[in-house]
Amino acid sequence: MPGTPATDAPPPGDVRAGTLELRGVTKRYGPTLAVDDLSLTVPAGKVCVLIGPSGCGKTTALRMINRLIEPTAGEILIDGTDVRRRPAARLRREIGYVIQQVGLLPHLTVAQNVATVPRLLGWAKARVGPRVDELLALVGLPPGDYARRYPAELSGGQQQRVGLARALAGDPPLMLMDEPFSAVDPITRERLQTDFLRLHRAVPKTVVFVSHDIDEAVKMADVIAVMRAGRLVQFAPPAELLADPADEFVADFVGADRALKGLALTRLEDLDLPPAPTVRRGEAGGDVRDRVASGTLVPIGGAVLATGDDGHPLRWVPVAAIGDRVEATPGRTEPLLSPVTTLRDALSALFEAGASHGVVVDGAGRAVAVADVATIGGGLAAPAEKAGDA
Template identity: 70%
Template structure:
């Protein structure tokens, strides 16, 4: 049972226009607290734009975005981003700072006492499978791509955010490393109880990681459902084609021996 509670995120009729182009069209959905909500769809469907509007890296044209009932559009953007974890494919570690210093970035910005920062850094390094005494003082260039991605996730979690936004974080690593990172991330997310909104283009990743999956097309939400429901009852032909002709096999992978969906 996680000690920390994630935030509930609500998007209400959120729209983003660039001139005459509508990137996101009246998107409404709720990302439940402590769960992973995956946004997926073809290129240009609006999934990354939707993600980046939550922490205001992109400003919505209209609509409301609420985190635990508070409208993010009324907050200072810098303060908002400091309480939301953010992980991208390119990681973005500071090359001149050690692994420990990278993980400590946001807690230090928030003024945490040094002892608390160090304890949190060591806790997270241990959680991602590192020996803190060995890895704390290394630099990003000394790590593999998969190891750097782990550090990126740890840094995003360092200030105990109630919410993490993840934009194709495992897309740049090979399939074997990706599967291991996915498994480790699921364990870490459950242990920390953080709400996650996760963008991917990979339907298998969406089904594996998502508690709920939002399929988007041309800026609109086509279906929003748990993976099992998505596979069993696709909303239309587009969803059926998108999840694949092998959706029956994918659904079996969600079942336990007793027949209950995970």
């Protein structure tokens, strides 16, 4: 899903999606600049997540797009047309709007709520009914069961699904979503996010999505706009944002665990891991000491990995404890990692096992490499001494 928006293919022609462009948009409240010279372009059919700490101006920026707030300076263009060219109410009928508290009209049924914008647009009744049913089905609420219910009869997650259907009903080229999934429990949120992505793939609207949750942003966005104190500090696809934060603030905001988030995008096989320092059970002690002395065998913490004849790891053995022959009974070699394990999962496995090193085994179970915390962390300075952790 993350990609370079500008080079991706445009959405299919029969789906309405508009290009959104903000040029030097500024909102001033007295001496305070809520939004300061914000310029960005969201290509048609892409999801742009506006993210930042509370008070950074992300919601103000969003509400200026449908003129719920009028900018002090700058211009906002949808498909090249300034939003101020039309009366605000008319403009808003062609922009989907979803908010955290949903705001369904409680005195109207689910179907009537979804029909709101088509009615405002003056659609014929014969066209509204099928459209409502289509949308309810699209958001996973069978119209037969839900059309005649009232909002108070629905769960929070169901209400937000209706909110989504309502926003899509008029087939708007642009959707504005202000923390739409923040008010529901984490499991429901996850489902709504996934369903929204599925929906977006089927009906690729241009979406501006305000969030304060970096995980949500990484998951949903084609492009993330990080804001701070009214200014845009970085505008990049999620992978780029994680890998290369523009400054300290973005790095901080992305999270102390941004490395971990990035680690989920990389697998052990992508790293240049040192080979496992293996010795065969039964190998002569003298040979082992020779190989260590010549540098062809590099013990870890003074220990080498004893394996069976099939190459399967048996246990870690201190070099100093090896006598005439390598003697090893099967012991503790956890965690065993696979080349396709993501770095994030590898670290998790290491922590779970309380080990500093994990043995990477190939498909046949042979020890092929060793992964340690420093290597996985990439560029982490290794401690000078790593003694006694065999």
